[in-house]
Amino acid sequence: MTVRNGDDGRQPNARLEAQVSLIHEEDASDHRPAPWPPAWREEGLEYHYRDAHVLVRDADVDRVREILGGDVIGDRENNVNGLTLFGYDSERHESVEMACRAVDAQVGRGVVTPDHLLYLVPATGTCPATEPETVRRDARPIPELSTDPVAGAGVLVQLLDSGWLPDAAAHAWMQGVTGDVEDPYFPESTQIRSYAGHGTFSAGVLRAVAPQAEVFVAKTFARAGTVYESDLVAQVIRAIGAGADVLSLSFGTYSRENIPLLGFTVVEDLLKSYKGVVLVAAAGNDSGRQPFWPAASPWTVSVGSLSTSNQHRAWFSNYGGWVDVYAPGEDLVNAFPTGTFTCVEPPNAKQERTFEGMARWSGTSFSAPIVAGLIAARMSKTGENGRRAADALLAQARAQALPGVGATLIP
Numbered sequence: 001m002t003v004r005n006g007d008d009g010r011q012p013n014a015r016l017e018a019q020v021s022l023i024h025e026e027d028a029s030d031h032r033p034a035p036w037p038p039a040w041r042e043e044g045l046e047y048h049y050r051d052a053h054v055l056v057r058d059a060d061v062d063r064v065r066e067i068l069g070g071d072v073i074g075d076r077e078n079n080v081n082g083l084t085l086f087g088y089d090s091e092r093h094e095s096v097e098m099a100c101r102a103v104d105a106q107v108g109r110g111v112v113t114p115d116h117l118l119y120l121v122p123a124t125g126t127c128p129a130t131e132p133e134t135v136r137r138d139a140r141p142i143p144e145l146s147t148d149p150v151a152g153a154g155v156l157v158q159l160l161d162s163g164w165l166p167d168a169a170a171h172a173w174m175q176g177v178t179g180d181v182e183d184p185y186f187p188e189s190t191q192i193r194s195y196a197g198h199g200t201f202s203a204g205v206l207r208a209v210a211p212q213a214e215v216f217v218a219k220t221f222a223r224a225g226t227v228y229e230s231d232l233v234a235q236v237i238r239a240i241g242a243g244a245d246v247l248s249l250s251f252g253t254y255s256r257e258n259i260p261l262l263g264f265t266v267v268e269d270l271l272k273s274y275k276g277v278v279l280v281a282a283a284g285n286d287s288g289r290q291p292f293w294p295a296a297s298p299w300t301v302s303v304g305s306l307s308t309s310n311q312h313r314a315w316f317s318n319y320g321g322w323v324d325v326y327a328p329g330e331d332l333v334n335a336f337p338t339g340t341f342t343c344v345e346p347p348n349a350k351q352e353r354t355f356e357g358m359a360r361w362s363g364t365s366f367s368a369p370i371v372a373g374l375i376a377a378r379m380s381k382t383g384e385n386g387r388r389a390a391d392a393l394l395a396q397a398r399a400q401a402l403p404g405v406g407a408t409l410i411p
Contacts, residue, residue, distance in 0.1 A: 048117035078234035152213025161199030163219030179217030204334030233263035276385025289320035305329025329367035
């Protein structure tokens with residue numbers, strides 16, 4: 001994916017540059033996220049990755065070591081059976097791209113891949129086109145609350161996101177939601193951080209369509225709405241092991257040479273041992289057709305966004321044959337922290353917005369939990385498992401496809 005704008009097609013997107021700066025400012029690790037290509041301002045950004053590391057299947061470690069030098073990164077909390085984070089000899093290979101090319105040449109493409117940085121996707125791409133917008137304290141949720149009092153009962157949905165704000169339980173439709181508690185504020189203030197409240201907002205739109213679903217919101221990222229692939233995969237696997245019926249994932253990325261994310265091929269293998277679990281993933285927000293991972297994986301349910309009218313594809317939504325279904329995603333309204341938010345993205349940079357527990361927000365990031373909620377609601381009604389409920393809903397969505405858009409699901 002190459003993110004550009006400007007009359008000559010090579011000027012960096014100002015919002016994108018602001019967001020990349022935010023990612024790097026908030027990361028204090030020894031191996032900061034690195035952009036590819038290095039001259040991304042001139043050439044366009046393709047993806048971010050963990051510097052000096054690659055991912056490799058366990059079975060391929062020995063032959064990769066012979067080519068790249070270096071060794072396995074051991075004693076990591078997030079090590080996953082089947083997937084190895086490998087630290088190559090960075091003196092022999094100047095970049096992850098060079099390391100991947102060396103292995104490509106000797107044993108084939110995709111044996112090693114970058115440890116990609118995945119990011120939350122409100123809209124658009126690596127940087128939101130619209131940050132959270134203010135609404136009245138008594139604003140009603142969009143989508144509207146379901147009138148089915150038992151929709152989602154007995155179904156566990158895990159949202160891998162920014163964590164949970166317990167104060168949101170003041171909203172009736174949010175009662176009973178649990179999760180890893182998120183602190184949405186900068187220290188000693190009521191100033192809301194960038195991306196804060198994203199998980200709670202996502203839980204809100206899910207609960208609007210599945211009011212009785214058991215919802216757990218995990219705190220997944222540590223830096224500016226981003227997480228490394230190897231760390232996210234470990235969290236997905238923990239969520240599956242915790243008994244989740246449906247997983248909703250609002251993270252994604254483009255990949256090196258459009259190769260599927262190696263970490264999620266390991267998840268696909270694991271799911272063969274867990275009957276009926278389904279993963280719903282956001283399709284991304286760059287108004288393009290290039291595969292966005294893991295949504296583009298054939299085994300996921302990939303979700304794009306509809307416009308406010310629900311009659312057209314939202315201006316920001318990715319599209320293409322790899323997108324399974326489109327659901328509402330523009331100008332949604334739901335729970336959000338109370339406090340003051342200072343915009344960081346042009347053209348509204350430094351604009352202050354005051355929130356009173358609700359917000360308006362857009363993105364495939366929020367379309368995905370709507371579909372996850374619809375799957376949960378169907379499961380409680382029919383007794384189907386997550387995979388069968390998803391397949392039935394997708395068949396319904398195709399039967400009511402919008403010309404020029406595709407399969408749609410509207411609560």
